[in-house]
Amino acid sequence: DGGITQSPKYLFRKEGQNVTLSCEQNLNHDAMYWYRQDPGQGLRLIYYSQIVNDFQKGDIAEGYSVSREKKESFPLTVTSAQKNPTAFYLCASSIAGTDTEAFFGQGTRLTVV
Amino acid sequence: AQSVTQLDSQVPVFEEAPVELRCNYSSSVSVYLFWYVQYPNQGLQLLLKYLSGSTLVKGINGFEAEFNKSQTSFHLRKPSVHISDTAEYFCAVSPLSGGYQKVTFGTGTKLQVIP
Numbered sequence: 001d002g003g004i005t006q007s008p009k010y011l012f013r014k015e016g017q018n019v020t021l022s023c024e025q026n027l028n029h030d031a032m033y034w035y036r037q038d039p040g041q042g043l044r045l046i047y048y049s050q051i052v053n054d055f056q057k058g059d060i061a062e063g064y065s066v067s068r069e070k071k072e073s074f075p076l077t078v079t080s081a082q083k084n085p086t087a088f089y090l091c092a093s094s095i096a097g098t099d100t101e102a103f104f105g106q107g108t109r110l111t112v113v
Numbered sequence: 114a115q116s117v118t119q120l121d122s123q124v125p126v127f128e129e130a131p132v133e134l135r136c137n138y139s140s141s142v143s144v145y146l147f148w149y150v151q152y153p154n155q156g157l158q159l160l161l162k163y164l165s166g167s168t169l170v171k172g173i174n175g176f177e178a179e180f181n182k183s184q185t186s187f188h189l190r191k192p193s194v195h196i197s198d199t200a201e202y203f204c205a206v207s208p209l210s211g212g213y214q215k216v217t218f219g220t221g222t223k224l225q226v227i228p
Contacts, residue, residue, distance in 0.1 A: 031213065033213065040220055042117075042218040043203070048214045092157075092213075094213045100145055100213075104157040106156045
């Protein structure tokens with residue numbers, strides 16, 4: 001089945017450690033996105049990529065980094081510079097240039113203690 | 114710039130009763146409008162979208178929404194809810210061009226269906 005796979009579903013890390021969240025898609029989509037979701041705040045865009053080896057900052061990129069070495073993969077690293085990293089992280093993908101639909105993964109809940 | 118306001122953070126409703134989840138938006142350009150559903154600890158699933166044409170849009174799971182340009186609203190309705198509709202619902206808006214990265218999401222409405 002085609003879709004987006006995020007792993008792990010739950011992640012615990014100590015404060016000050018970098019952590020990488022995985023996002024893989026087999027939909028052959030060019031564009032991929034990372035969102036952060038906090039209670040009562042909806043989704044906020046962290047980074048997006050419209051093509052391999054290229055990515056752009058979203059609204060809240062500080063403290064995060066990404067790479068896009070393969071079309072299928074768009075990992076997100078939450079660095080120690082992120083002041084409040086505990087959140088639910090969602091990855092999505094879409095056909096490049098499409099404004100009207102994206103497909104979402106199941107999310108990763110990151111808790112930093 | 115655009116914004117989305119979901120007026121109710123939580124909506125309790127009895128099973129088999131009708132429900133309306135309200136969404137208002139603000140934009141200086143024409144927009145697409147979306148409703149997504151999110152079950153606990155899950156991703157977002159598209160319920161329906163308005164792109165153009167008929168202002169009444171039908172989606173999955175018996176939901177529908179009506180686009181009202183004069184009131185800049187896109188309220189979501191279902192005539193009879195089920196326990197399985199308990200979830201969080203997000204309204205979203207996007208300008209007509211610029212890619213999906215331009216989508217702005219509302220803060221969500223939690224629908225609680227009471228048996």
